[in-house]
Amino acid sequence: MTDHAHDHHDHPFEPKIVGFLCNWCSYRAADLAGTARIKYKPNIRVIRLMCSGRVDPAFVLKALARGADGVMVAGCHPGECHYLVQNYKTIRRFQLLKHTLAALGVEDARVRLQWASAAEGQLLADAINDMVEKVRALGPLEWPHKWREGNGLDRLEAEVTAEDARLGPPHREAVPEEVRP
Amino acid sequence: MSDAPKNGRGNGGPRVGVYVCHCGSNIAGMVDVAEVARWAGEGLPGVVVARDYKFMCSSLGQEMIEEDIRQQKLDRVVVAACSPHLHEKTFRRACANAGLNPFLFQMANIREHVSWCSEEKGPATDKARATLAGAVRRVAHQRALEPMAVKVNPATLVVGGGIAGIQAALELADAGLPVTLVEREPSIGGHMAQFDKTFPTLDCAACILTPRMSEVGQHENVTLLSYAEVEEVKGSIGDFTVTIRRKARYVKEDACTGCGVCIEKCPQSVVDDVYEAGLGYRKAIYRPFPQAVPKYPVIDTACCTYFKSGKCKACQIFCTPGAVDFEQRDETVELHVGNIILATGYELFDCTRIPQYGYGRLANVFTSLEFERLCNAAGPTTGKIVLRDGVTEPKRVAVVHCVGSRDTRHHEYCSAVCCMSALKFGHLILEKTKAEVWSFYIDMRPLHKGYEEFYHRLLKEGMHFVRGRVAEVTDAARLPGEEGKLIVQYEDTLLGRQRRLPVDMVLLMGALEPRADAKANALKFGLSCSMDGWLTERHPKLDPVATMTDGVFIAGACQGPKDIPDSVAQGAAAAARVHGMISRGQVLIEPVVAQIDEEHCSGCRVCNTMCPFNAIEYVAAETVSRINPAMCKGCGTCVAACPAGVITGNHFDNTQVFSEIEGVLWDAAV
C-alpha cells in the first residue's frame, strides 16, 4: 500500500491514539462534539464498546502492540454509569493495568481514563487534544518492535487477566459512596 | 455515483459490501469519499463491492444495499456514514429485508467522529479510512444473532401519585389495563394538591385535580398503594418483579369509614411540613387534606402521644368501627409488572441557602410553596393573604425570581415555571388585597400558549416589573419610610441605578430541584441522572419519556422542571409508550448479551460479583455460573473479568474487538 500516513521519517510524528468509548456517555459525547462542530485533533480512532467495564486490559495491550502510541478509555462519570456501577470496576481494573504498564516502561500519559457524560462534547474534545499533545511530546512508542519476537504479549495478557481475577470476588457496590447524597 | 472496481477477493471468505455516504456535503465536504470507497474496494480484505453515494439513508441508498446483497451474494455489509445512534436501525432493517441477518451489518461513523470534527481534508480522509478499515475487519467476524422475544406482562407500575403519575395511571386504566400506583405520602395529589390556582387560566387546582384523584381511587383497573415505597426492582422489560413496602397506617383500611372523628378527637397538633409546607398545623393522626385519596388517615408515630408515652388512645376510643390499630406493622408486597413509569416529581430549593434573602430569619419572607398555601382557601389562613402574624394584610409585596435557579452556585438551569407562578401570585395578591406587587426578574420567560398574554394581563392589572436580580432583603432601615419594613435592595438594570424598596412581604420563587433521594432512587430502577440529579431520558428531543433501561419510563418533573400541562403531556406520553409495548404482546430483546461456556467454567464466581443486575446465577449443583439472557444488559464487564476467559460478549467478543483494533491501526508501523 502506498500511503503517506505510513512513513514517519519524512513526516512529522503524528501520534495514533485508540479510543475505547462506552456506548452511552462517552461515544455520545463524541457524537455531540461532531454535531456541535467542535474541532479536535484527528489522531484518535474510536472503537465503540457497550461499557467501559468491557475494556479488557488485553485490548489496551493489543492496541499498543499493534502500533498505537496511546490509548484512551472513556466512560460515563462514576455514579452515572448506564450499567449503574460498572465504571467503578473499570477504575479498579484500570489502576491495575497502569501498574503493569508502568512496570513495562510505558509512560503514564500514554494510557488515560477519561469520564465524559453525553453532554460533555467539549470536555472530551479538550481531553483528546490534551492527550495527543502529551503523547506527541513523548514520541512514538514503537512497541511492535519491542514485541516483534517472543510471546511477550501473550505472557502479559495472561499476567494481567490473572491479577485481575485475583482482585475478585470484590464486594458488591449496591450504592457506591460517590452516588450517595 | 462511482462504482469502484472489484478486487476479486472474498471467494470462500466473507463477501463484504462497503457503502460510503456523502451525506450531501456533510461528509463529502471534508472527506474524499470516492477515494475512500475506491481504496476500500482495492485494499480491504473481503470487500467485493465498494460504492459511495449521496444519501445512503435514502430509500434509493437502502435499495442499493438490498440489491447488492441479492445480486452480489453479500454476506456482510458496512456503511460508512453517520453515528450508529442515528441510522444503525435503518440499515439493519435494509439488510433484513434482503434476507441478511442484521447483526452481520456494521457501521463506521465518519460524520460525527470524522468530517464534522476535522479541519483538514487529508487527515480527515485518513481517519475515515482507519475507521472504515476497523469496521470491515470487524464485520468479517460478526455472527448472526436472533433477538430474543419476551412476553410483556400487561400490568404496569406507576411510581408517584402527582399529576403526571395520575395521568399515566388513568390513561392505561381507561384502556382496560391493570395499573398499580405507588405513592409515598398518605394521599395522592402531589404538589398540585397544594396549589390554589393554576396559570394561565386560573382555574382552581383542586377543582380540576380532585376529580382525577377520586377517579384513581375508584377505578376498577387501578390498585392504589398510598403511604408505600418501592424497595427493590428485579427483572427486565416485560417481566419486572417489584418489592413494595407499605408503611403501617395504624388504621385498618377495610374498617375505616373516613368519618374523621379520630382526627377531631386527637389532642396533639403539630406543624405540617409536607402538605402545609410548614405553614400550618395538623393532628398526630391525620389526613393531609379533606379530599385526600384514599380517605384513610395515618398516625404519625413521631408525635403521637400514645406512641410516645403509651397514654391517650383518644382516636381508638372514639372510632366506632374500631379501625384504629396500634399493633399494625409495615408489610411488603411483591408485584409482577411488564413496565414501570416513574413520576417521582421534584422538591423546592431550600431558601435558607441564600442567607442574604433572610428566609428563616425575617418573618415575612415566604417561599413560593408557603404562599400557595397562604392564598389557598383550604389553607392555614383560609385563603387570606396575611403576614406571618396571621392577621395583618400586606400593603406592598416583592416577588423575587430565580432563587437558586440560574445561579451557578446552586442550580445553573432555569426552573421554567417560576416566572408564570410569580405572575399568578401577582394576580392573586392584586385580586385579594389592596397591596402593590413588585416582581424582580432577570429575564421574563412566559414561554407557552397563552403565557405571554397572561404577562400582558398582569401589566394591565398594574403589577410592577423591575429587571434586576434582588441583591438582598434586610430589616436594617436606612432611609425614611423604611422603619419596620423589609427593604429590598436591587439595581434597576434598565435605569442603571441602585434602589431600595420597603415592602411588607417578600416571596422567594425557589428553584425546582431533584428530590434528595433522586440518585439512589435512579439506581434502584437502573436509571442514570444528569449532573443536576434529574433522571436522564433516552433522547432529549426524540425520546423524552423512555430511558436507557427498556421498560422503564419517566414522566413529569423528575426529568426536569416542568409545569402542569407539560407534566400531564408526559404522563400521557409514557402511558402511550407502555400501551404500545403491551399491545405488541412481546418485545424483542437485543441479543447483545453475555454467554458462559459452561464446559470450561470453573465456577470461581468472579462474574457473579461483577453483575449489578443479578443476571448471573451460580448453579451450585453443577459448580458453574449461568447467565439469564433476559436480565443481562450486555455491558460485558463479566466478559472482561472472567479469569478463564470462557464468557463471550455477543457482538462484542474478543475476536471482533481485536480485529477492529487491527483495522483502525491498519497504517501503523508494525
Add this chain to the structure above:
Amino acid sequence: MAYGYYPGCSLEHSAAAYDDSTRAVARAMGVDLVELDDWNCCGATEYIALSRTGAYALIGRNLALAEAQLAGKNGGGKAVLAAPCSACFLNLSKAEHYVESHPDLADQMNEALAAGGLHHTPGTVEVRHLVEVLVTDVGLEAIRARVKRPLHALRVAPYYGCLLTRPQIPGHTMDEAEYPSFLDDLLRALGAEVVDFPLKTHCCGGHMTQISADTSNALLHRLLKSAAEYRADLVATVCPMCQLNLDAYQSQVNRAYGTDFDLPILYFTQLMGLAFGLDAAALGLGKEIVSAERALAKVGVERPAPPPAPARPAGRRKGDKSLPMPRRKAHHGRARTS
C-alpha cells in the same frame, strides 16, 4: 504548635491596642505567636490598583519570609501565618490561593522575588485570621473555661466587616459569607449579651474615609444607626480599619447627620482580655476615641445569662393566629464549586 504572627502596619501605630490585647490574650490562652521577622506592608487595597505584579511581589515577600522562617514550626504541617487585620489576612490568603491556582501568577511573582534573593513555593503557607485561630484551634470551650469576669449585661454588636468572610476563598473555614455566627459564639462564650446585628458583615467604608467623606459617612451612619437601634453598648471588631473608621470618624458622622451616637468600638481581643480578668491598660483600653468607660462600667455586674431563644412550638397555642416560622435547616455547603 507555633503560629507565625503578621501584625500589619496599623497594629504598629493606630491599632497598637489591638496588638497589645492580641499578645496578652494569646499569652493567656497559651498560643505561641512568633512575629514574622522583617515583614513588609501587604499593600492594603491600594497597591493592586497600581501594579498587579507589584502587589503580588509585595505580598509574596511576606509569604516567602513565612515559608522560610516557619518551616517545621508546625510539625509536618503547613506553616501557619496568623493575621489580626482583615485586610492583611485577605491580601495574604487570597494571594496564596491565586498563585496556587494560577501558575503564571506564581512565576511572575517569583521572577520578581528572585531580584531580592527570595522565593515562595505556592501552597506552603496557610494564612489564617486571628479570630478564626482562636475559635477553631483554641476552641470556645477552652475560652469559656478561662473566663473570670463574664461580660454579662454588656450588649455587644458583633461586627465582622467584609474581608474576614468574603470572598469565600477555598480552604477558609469561616462558616458563611453573608450571615456568619462564629464571632457571636465567641462573644457569647465571654458571657456577653450578643445582639443579632443585621449589618454584621456590611462595609465600614474602607479607604473611602480618606477619599469621600459623603460616601464613608453614609456607610458608617448605617452601621452606627443599626447598632444603636439594637441598643448595643458597644461594637466588637476584628479589623483595625473597621475600628478606626467607626471610632475615629464617629464624631464626623454625628456632625454630618446631626446624630449623637456614642458607641465605643473595641477589638474582640480587648473584650476577651477583660473577661479573662486581665489588666485594662495592658489591653490598650483607653486608646479608643469614643470612650468605652461608661459601657465597661457594666462589666462584672452579675446577672443571669439571657434565656435561650424559644424553640419552634410543637403545637399551636390557644387563640394564636400566627403562622409558624420556617425551621432553620442545617447549613448546606455550596451546591457546586467551579
Add this chain to the structure above:
Amino acid sequence: MHQTAPRGTFLAEVMEQTPGGEALQTCLQCGTCGGSCPSGPDMDHTPRSVFALVAAGEREAVLKSNTPWYCVSCYYCMVRCPQEIPVTDVMYTLRRMSASAGAHENGDVADFSRTFIDLVERYGRSFELELAARYHLTHSPLKKMSQGPLAIGMVLKDRLSFRPKRIRDLAGFKAVLAKAKAIEKRLVARSRGEGH
C-alpha cells in the same frame, strides 16, 4: 472555561489581566453586583453597566468612570454573582488601566493610592501620619481642615506616631518591586496584543 473573546478587544484585555477573568464574558447583566454595592449610589456607572461598556469596547467611557475607584473591596458582589465573576478583581484591573492611562478625571482615589504606595515603597511599611498629612496637604487642603480635629484626637490617644518604621532589608525590597514593575509592563503590553 475557554476564553473566546478575540485578542486585542478591550474585553479580552480585561479578562487576561484578571485572575479568573474569563468569567466576565458570561455576565447575565442581572445587576446583583450593582444592587449589592455599598457605594453604588455614588458611582457614575453601576458595576453591571461597566461590564456592558467593557463588552461593547467602550474603553474611554470605562477608564473615565469613577466606578472602579469607588469600589470599597467589600466583595459582596463577588460572593453573590450568579456567574461567579470575580467582580472586585475586575475593578482592580480597571483601576490599573485607568491609572496607567491617566484617564480618571476626579483623581482623589488614584492620588490616595499613589501616596500610600510611595510611602510603602520608601519604608516598606505604611506610615499613617505622613500619609494623612501628605495626601491631604498636597491633594485637597480643604479636607485637611475637617481631618484636623481627628488627627489631634489620634495624637492625644497616642495613635499616630511621628517616626516611620522601616524594614531592614529595604535594598532587597526595592529591588523586588523594581523587577515587578518591569514584569508588569511586559504583561500589559502582551494583553494589548502588542509585540505579537
